[in-house]
Structures are given as structure tokens and as C-alpha cells.
Amino acid sequence: MGGVHPIAEVLSKAAGGDFPAVDGSWQRVDPWRPGIEGVLAFTGHAWLAVDDDVSDGTLTSLSPDGYGGASNPRLVSRLAGTGWIDALDVVLVARGTGGEPRLVPRSDLRNHPRAEHATLVRSEVVTFGYAAPDDHTLVTLSTGIGGLPEVGLETDPAHEHSGADVARDALALVPEGEVVVAACAPGNARALRAFISAGYEPVASVQLWRPERDQRA
Template identity: 35%
Template sequence: MAESTLADILRAAANGHFPPADGGTTVVPQPCHRDAGVIAFTAHSVVFTDEDPEWVRRTLATLDCDGLAATMNPRFLVALLDRTGRRTDTIDLLTVASPLPGPPPLRLTEVRDAGHARAGRARRRRDDVRVWAADGGVVVLGRGVAGRWETAIEVDEDCRHRGLGRALATAARHLVPDGQPLWAQQAAGNARSVRAFQAAGFRPVGAEALLLATDGA
């Protein structure tokens, strides 16, 4: 690939232009201290880290596994976590959707309480966080990896199986500012969330493993 930043790569992917499916790995600097990790597109991976790119390539070369998926191999991820002193949660499905015009087709009330539990969790991973509540659920927007707009939703347990998750994810597409693409991550095993976001028009673009700083930054 030509020299790019992670923001460049994500911007292109949101527009349907992906790294070449050549089995390769691109290593780019972290966009900030908070955000490091791996994104696996079709037959090409992007590792965003401030570690030595040659260390990344040497480590991948030692793995006895399918080269097309080597960056998501647990052995590589553990090596990267050990090297960086970071931690991780899950490998997520990374999805993106275009914005939608007009107000959301769902009654929402913005939550301005800075102490709201969902807002507090979101601010550990995102900037410019905003939270809206609906009857039975919550939708969150904020700037995450490389400044991209990201959304997350929550549905109360007694309100599930009524299409509210899809409605909240759709509402987020109306709320994203500046006509920007909107990103969302779903744990691969969370089938309900995957279905809700895809029903709301979010397109799968790859898999993502974020490496979380342990120093609270």
C-alpha cells in the first residue's frame, strides 16, 4: 500500500475502497496514545501501533498459521499485548454506515448528566460523547479510533425482540454530525447486535481488535 495514515485507510474503507487482498500487512502509527490495535480486512491487515514495524513483521513470520489471518491469531495478539503492556476485550466485527438526513424516526431525549453510567463508560474510549435515551434503550455517539464517529446502543432486557435495537442503530445514522460515516463494532458472538446493526444498514468491513491502555489514558 501507498503510505497512509489509519484515518486515510478508514476513510477509504467507508467509501468501499479497501487495501489490496494480497495477504499483506500494513503497519501504521497509532493515531493517539489511547488507540492501538489490528483491523483485518479481506486478505489484508492493518496494525496500528507505535512499536517497531519490523518487530511486527518478524513476529508474524514466526507464526505457523494461515497468513491471511495471522494478525488475528491469538499468538500474535498475545505477543503484541505483551510487547505494548496493553489489554484487550474481544475481537469485534467492524461495520460502517452512511449518515441519513432528517431527524431520527424515534423519540429520543438527550442525556446531559455527565455522571450517566453509559456516558462514563463511553468516555473511556471515545471523545465528544453524547448520549440519548429512548423508551427502553440508549444510543451513544462519540469520536473513537482515528477520530471516526462511532455508535453503541443498549436495549433493556424487557424490551428486547421488538425491533428497538434496529431502531436505535438507525437513529444513530440520523444523529451523526457533518455528514460523516458512522462506525460500530459488534462482538462476533453477539448475534442479536449483529442482526440489529445490519438491519439498520451497517455494512461489515472487517474485524477489529483494540489494544486498551492500562494507565487510564
């Protein structure tokens, strides 16, 4: 699949304040990563990234719509089959700042649980942190939702980095002006506040799954 993925395009437009029409409709697109499917929902408009073994008729029969139907747990469960289903997350966008990053590559953090989780759903995951070897603050930078750069983070409580500071420092890992995404569970209010304080803006929701279904889908 060449070129810019439609999900990357719509998220990039949202980062500039250009949102989809609030018309209750939904669209189907190809998955942006083999083995990972998902639903991206904006206010009144949704995208379903589902492989072609699921027919258009099956999708329509599950009653997706842009007003929450595309994220209905029954729809997600039907499409995932017996496969793993991720939490429903808020999608936030920001722009890279470039410059001299405070974060440095930290291959010793590669086995951190958050880095391992990133590997399950994203590509080209690289782990960063601060230079002090006893500081286990983690930032992952990967190819994520729609093929855009995606960051994830976890602070080390033994050190005095605020979540907002870490989220802001992560933007320096991405060239200036390039759109960056982050996904955060809505119940993780501390992380959500940190991203917003660092300048990330919530624009949509996303839920991912690794499908394991029979061929009748």
C-alpha cells in the same frame, strides 16, 4: 497528528465499496488515540496501529499478515503486554442521515456500563436516548476507530424499541453522508443482525488494547 487518519481513510473508502487489495500484506500506522493500539483487518489486508516504542523488527518477527496473522492472539498478547485487551469485533460502516433526530441528549445515562466502556477506548463520548425518562435505551456517539464517529447502543428491554430501530435512529445524530462506524462482537448475533438490518455493512474486524509492556518491545 493532523489530517485524516489512514484508518479513517480506508474505512471511508470501504463504505463506498473500495476495499484494500487482497494481497496478504500489512501496514503500520500511528495509533489514532493516545494509549490505545489496535489491529484492523480486512479481507487479505491488515493495519497495525502501534506506538513507536515497538520497532519494525519486533512487528515483523511476530509474523503479521493480511490473512489472519495480524489478529493472531499471540501477536496481540505480545503487543499488549500486561495491559487490557478488548474482544475481537466486527467493524460495520454506514452513513449519517442527518435530519431531526428522535434521540435526545441523556446525561443521566453517562454512568451506564456501556458508556463507561466507550470512554475507555474512544474520545468525546456523548450519551443519547429517548425522551421518556423511564426509558434507559442508550446510544453513545463518540470519536472512535480511526477518528471517525462511532456509535454504540443498548436497548431497554422494558420498552419496545428494536435494536435495528435504535441503530437507525442513531444515524440521524450524524450529518448526512458522513461515514459512521460501529463495532460488534461476532458472537453478539442479535446486535449484529440489528446493525445490518439498519443498513450498516460489515467491512473489517478490529481488536483494541491498552498496552503495558517493557521497553524491550
